[in-house]
Amino acid sequence: MPTMADVARRAGVSAKTVSNVLAGYPYIRESTRARVLAAVDELGYELNVTARNFRSGRTGVIGLAVPELGQPYFGELADEILAAARRRDLRVVVDPTGFTREGELAALREPRRRLVDGLIFSPATLVQADADLLDGLGYPLVLLGEQMFSDKVDHVTMHNVDGARAATDLLLDAGRRRIAAIGMLHAPTAGSATLRFRGYREALEARGIAVDDRLLGWADEGWHRGNGARAMAAVLDSGVEVDGVVAFNDALALGAMYELQVRGRSIPQDVGVVGFDDIEDARYSTPALTTVDPGRRDVAEVAVGLLDRRLADVARGVVGGAPVLHVADMRLVERGSTPARP
Amino acid sequence: MPTMADVARRAGVSAKTVSNVLAGYPYIRESTRARVLAAVDELGYELNVTARNFRSGRTGVIGLAVPELGQPYFGELADEILAAARRRDLRVVVDPTGFTREGELAALREPRRRLVDGLIFSPATLVQADADLLDGLGYPLVLLGEQMFSDKVDHVTMHNVDGARAATDLLLDAGRRRIAAIGMLHAPTAGSATLRFRGYREALEARGIAVDDRLLGWADEGWHRGNGARAMAAVLDSGVEVDGVVAFNDALALGAMYELQVRGRSIPQDVGVVGFDDIEDARYSTPALTTVDPGRRDVAEVAVGLLDRRLADVARGVVGGAPVLHVADMRLVERGSTPARP
């Protein structure tokens, strides 16, 4: 395998000049550049990125810690983030935390091992008490999710509370009063479950309606379709009356719709259903699913851009400015699974 | 940031001994090991993985090149591969090729830049004529997909042809004769589209039925639900009679089902529908989707294991043995979207 020194010798320049050419340093005579590139070509030389990373102290790689790619929301989010990173010449290693505390703690350690320069982290199991884990980590961190934990860390958020409140309001406006919440978790995490439940609760309480425990559908096994169906079944089996469903993500909503239809309830006449995330599938269920579009693309672009800026600051020795809080635009997408508003 | 030399000084040993302890070298006195680990702890030392990679010439990272994570099949496959890699202490960078030739060629170059030690590659756009691109790459490569291109490369395959044939046979056995194929691509790639179409064609021809062009639904924009719906609409709009649908993946099948239902066809009475991949969603559509389970977990485990073995061979200077061809078990999962066989 040829090295930079081989290329330099062949081009009749120093190794540093080869380095400059390959790094895109602008002040190089055109003829020199051409000679270097020709030598690179002739030798079939490829830059040893590991050596560069080692010497420069940076890897050009960022970590993306999310629970699970198999969930369409995270898969689609990951695609957006990979695309945004690519536009900035950053690479991404995905760190699926598997909804475990252990997985999330491991992800937070990666940058310290110099495996990645910084981290985009979508927490699902950490709790408020873990806030200090996120301070003074010594590397740039961008948190995805409502601003929690710490106001010293950059956040890019998804309006979890507002979205769930809007979803619930939509059903309330249509006169529904027996609205189930599907996707409850027993663990008191700071993830979307807590926040979306808060939005649901706030919407009910604003109209003087108390939360009825029998209407809460639990999905501790994860926010998959199957668990949505099971949670819906559990609620229905309790014998409680139901005329609306707010599910904490679209997969749960689609599972709940399946269960409702199996039991002969018609949607939206008997039961209105709202999801959250606006995954592609939501458009093609029968009926099409009303859901909250949390501005995924915006989230991805802003999160990567922000991290990139922090990394550049670190490279220039700047001790990053004030933490940023960006809230993506949220939008309720009304489709066939909810009754028209009066 | 403390270095290995700092740890060595503190523990009263040489850097090499620290290195040995951290690398799990077995022949070390227990007391020495304990002293080293204590020093590591006291200093909060973390191994600089970049330096290790640079010196050792390996990264401990493998690449996973797939078209797009937002497609549940690839998202779920990626999760399985990430899990299998983790079990072997390998890390993974995901390289979404975006269904572009350019993206696939870029992915093939990554290992040469020492960004990853080897590659698991699920090609979607390369054609048979590209076969020589895959020979003598100088790093371990495992191809996902029917054995094509080259018999010099390891393959882990998914029975694309057999699966599609079985899916088509199921409908034929039920007496259906006007079976649409949804998911055709104009580009003559070596990806699943070509192979699954081959299975469809073979099944028809085995019964002396000619392929009717009007029954072919094109999805050049990608195998998403929306394109499944559009392709189905195009077939139906042509006025041709349809009593069965073989879709080349589940997302297409679910989109096709949506379109059929919107137009008042009942499934499976009027039209039987079969998908491919057995993604989680397939279980929760109405009706539940009959589909081909291509043995995804098996594919992931075998692919990673194989690559890991090749990497170990490289490390030991072994010039890898004969190429492996592993075919995962395929299984037709019959659900409500197809008529019972007579």
Add this chain to the structure above:
DNA sequence: GTGAAAGCGCTAACAG
């Protein structure tokens, strides 16, 4: 079992 010396391939810092 452990240490000393050498150097992987590149880029930072500066000189010219």
Add this chain to the structure above:
DNA sequence: CTGTTAGCGCTTTCAC
């Protein structure tokens, strides 16, 4: 605009 010098932090090699 380009070259020189030095050294990043670790592992390889070999000695003991």
